[in-house]
Amino acid sequence: MPPEEPTGPVLRLEGVVRRFGGLVAVDGVSLTLGPRRRLAVIGPNGAGKTTLFRLIAGDMAPSQGRVHLFGRDVTAMPAHKRARLGLSRTFQVTNLFGGLSVLDNVRLAVQARASSRWRFLAPIRRDDQVGAAAREALERVGIGARADHRVADLSHGEQRQLEVAMALATEPRVLLLDEPAAGLSAGERARLRDLLESLPRSLPMLLIEHDMRLALSLADEVLCLHNGRQIALGPPGEVRDDATVQAVYLGRAVDA
Numbered sequence: 001m002p003p004e005e006p007t008g009p010v011l012r013l014e015g016v017v018r019r020f021g022g023l024v025a026v027d028g029v030s031l032t033l034g035p036r037r038r039l040a041v042i043g044p045n046g047a048g049k050t051t052l053f054r055l056i057a058g059d060m061a062p063s064q065g066r067v068h069l070f071g072r073d074v075t076a077m078p079a080h081k082r083a084r085l086g087l088s089r090t091f092q093v094t095n096l097f098g099g100l101s102v103l104d105n106v107r108l109a110v111q112a113r114a115s116s117r118w119r120f121l122a123p124i125r126r127d128d129q130v131g132a133a134a135r136e137a138l139e140r141v142g143i144g145a146r147a148d149h150r151v152a153d154l155s156h157g158e159q160r161q162l163e164v165a166m167a168l169a170t171e172p173r174v175l176l177l178d179e180p181a182a183g184l185s186a187g188e189r190a191r192l193r194d195l196l197e198s199l200p201r202s203l204p205m206l207l208i209e210h211d212m213r214l215a216l217s218l219a220d221e222v223l224c225l226h227n228g229r230q231i232a233l234g235p236p237g238e239v240r241d242d243a244t245v246q247a248v249y250l251g252r253a254v255d256a
Contacts, residue, residue, distance in 0.1 A: 008071055009034055010174045010204045011056065016065035018051050018228075025051040027228040028065070033174070038205040040219035040236075042212055044248060048228035049208045053178050056206065057089055058082040070173065086173030090163040090180055098152035102143065102162055105151055106134035109166040137169040138162075141195055157188030164195060174204045181211040189214060216240055224248075 011033040018026040026048045033039050043049050054060050055067065058079035067075045074082055083089075097105050110133045138144045141161045146154060154162065160180055167175055180196070181189045193214055199205070209215040215236075216222060222239040224232040226248045232239045239245055 007035065009068070010037075010070060011206065012068040013056070014066040014068070016052070016055055016062045016067065018048075018055055018060065019063040025228050026055065026062070026225075029223075029225070029228075029230050030065075031223055031230075031233065033204055033206055035204060036201045037221065038207065038219045039221050039223065040207045040209055040215035041223045041225065042209060042215050042239075043225035045210075046227075047225040049225055050178065051228075052225070053176065053208045057087065057176060083170070086171075087176065088167040088170045088172030088174070089176040089178065090160075090167050091178055096151050096159060096162060096166075098150070100151060101147065102138065102149055102151055102154065103131070103134055103147040105162060106137050106165050106169050107131060109169040110134050110137070113170045134169060137165040140168060141165045142191070155188075157184050157191060160184065160188070160192055161195065168199075172203065174206070175199075177205065177207045177209070179209055180207070181209060181214050193217060 009032050011031075013029055013031050016026055016029045017024065029048075029052060031039065041049050041052060051060075055062050058074065058077055058081070061076060065075075066073060069077075069082060069085055069087060072085070074085070097108070107130055110130045135144060135147060138147055141164050143154075143158055143161050143165070146158060151159065151162065164177075164180070177196070181192055184192060189211060196205070196207075196218055205218075207215055207218060216239075217236075219236055221234065222232070222236050223230060224239055224242070224245045231248065232242045232245045
C-alpha cells in the first residue's frame with residue numbers, strides 16, 4: 001500500500017547553521033518543501049550543498065537551527081530514524097553491492113521496510129512478495145530487463161537508475177537526491193531527467209544538483225547557495241535571471 005500523502009509541510013528548515021571549527025559551511029538556511037512539490041538546491045562547488053543535504057538526511061546535526069520532517073522536530077534524530085519516518089535518499093557516490101544481482105540489491109531495499117527485515121538467512125523465493133515488489137521498482141525506472149545481471153556489469157547511468165529504484169522500493173514519503181547526474185553522459189542525463197520527471201507528484205522531491213539545466217527543468221522552486229548562504233529562493237526562471245545568482249554561478253552557461 002502506498003504511503004499516506006502528507007497534508008502539511010513535508011520538510012522545514014529554520015535558520016540552519018553548520019560550523020566546522022572556524023568554518024561556517026551552512027549559514028542560516030531556511031526553506032520549506034510542501035506536498036507535491038519539487039525543490040532544487042544549486043550552487044558552485046563549496047557552496048554548502050552537500051553539507052545541507054547531510055543535515056536534512058540526519059548524517060550530522062546542525063550547530064544551530066531546527067529541522068522538521070512531516071511536522072516533527074527531527075533536529076537530533078539520526079538518519080536511520082528519519083528513514084523510518086519515510087525519508088529516502090540516493091547518494092552522490094554510488095552506494096551499491098556490486099557483486100550482487102540488480103534484483104537482489106532492490107530486494108534488500110524492499111526487505112529493509114518490511115516486517116521481516118531481520119530474516120536475512122531465510123531462503124529466497126523468486127516468486128515472493130519481496131521479489132515482486134523489487135521487480136516492479138526496476139520496471140518503474142526502466143531496467144527491468146537487467147534484473148538478473150550483476151550490478152558491477154551495469155553502466156554508470158544504469159547504476160543511477162538502480163539507486164532510484166532502491167529508493168522508491170522503500171515506499172518513501174519524500175525523496176532526497178544528491179547530485180544524481182554526477183558523472184553521467186549527456187544521453188544518460190536526459191534519461192535520468194525523464195525518469196525523475198515521470199515520478200508521481202504525490203512524492204515530494206528535494207534535489208541537490210550541479211547540473212543547473214537539469215535542476216531548473218525539474219524543480220518548482222530553486223534555492224541557490226553561495227559560501228553556505230542562501231542568496232536566492234524562488235521559481236526557476238526567477239532564480240535563473242537573478243543578477244547575483246548569475247554573477248556567482250550561472251553566468252553565461254544559462255544562455256549556452
